[in-house]
Amino acid sequence: MNVLVLDTEVYSNTGGQMSKATPRGAVAKFAAGGKPGPKKDLAMIAMTYGNIYVARVAMGGSDILTVKAFLEAEAYDGPSLIVAYSHCIAHGYDMAHGLDQQKAAVQSGHWPLLRYNPALARQGKNPLQLDSKAPSLPLEKYAYNETRYTMLAHSDPAAAKESLELAQAEALARWRLLEHWAAMPGPGKPEEKAP
Numbered sequence: 001m002n003v004l005v006l007d008t009e010v011y012s013n014t015g016g017q018m019s020k021a022t023p024r025g026a027v028a029k030f031a032a033g034g035k036p037g038p039k040k041d042l043a044m045i046a047m048t049y050g051n052i053y054v055a056r057v058a059m060g061g062s063d064i065l066t067v068k069a070f071l072e073a074e075a076y077d078g079p080s081l082i083v084a085y086s087h088c089i090a091h092g093y094d095m096a097h098g099l100d101q102q103k104a105a106v107q108s109g110h111w112p113l114l115r116y117n118p119a120l121a122r123q124g125k126n127p128l129q130l131d132s133k134a135p136s137l138p139l140e141k142y143a144y145n146e147t148r149y150t151m152l153a154h155s156d157p158a159a160a161k162e163s164l165e166l167a168q169a170e171a172l173a174r175w176r177l178l179e180h181w182a183a184m185p186g187p188g189k190p191e192e193k194a195p
Contacts, residue, residue, distance in 0.1 A: 001080075004084060005042060005084065006084055006086040007042070009088070009091075012090060015029060023167065024170065025167055026148040026149060033156065034163050038166075038167075038170050046081045052080065053118065055115045058085035058102040060102025061085070061107075061111065072115060078118065085105060087099075090148065092148050092150075107136050110171055112130065113131035114178060123186075125186035126183075130182035135171060
């Protein structure tokens with residue numbers, strides 16, 4: 001089974017309601033004061049099972065790696081999950097700039113690109129491949145291109161500042177964790193059993 005999740009970070013089909021995928025500090029329906037907690041990380045949750053091909057992609061971050069993830073997911077002998085960053089009108093910017101905003105999400109560390117392929121572990125290799133570089137753009141430069149974040153900055157600057165600082169720290173911590181996991185050696189090839 002191959003599953004594609006188009007992650008808009010809100011319940012888009014119900015008019016932009018807050019969901020577990022809504023990032024900290026984003027304003028949405030039922031989160032007028034900005035979402036107080038972090039975003040649920042579906043890709044990281046799925047990787048813990050160990051037998052699911054998992055990818056987090058963004059066309060604006062890398063169209064080549066997005067296509068590569070789709071090909072790998074299709075070729076994988078088992079379930080696969082691709083979580084794709086999907087810009088949405090509820091984010092509050094001109095959708096003509098969607099791919100640029102996706103690139104900023106990747107560069108800020110908000111949306112690190114990765115591929116987790118359990119078939120690599122069976123070959124003795126590390127199954128996690130971190131495809132994006134270390135965050136090079138302050139989260140603010142990504143977030144404050146979108147009305148869902150600037151609304152809170154206008155209505156409650158102190159809360160927006162605190163949310164942004166927490167979200168920035170979370171993005172860096174997530175990056176460090178992924179970087180650490182991706183640098184770990186693979187499990188090694190399974191030893192052949194004696195006859």
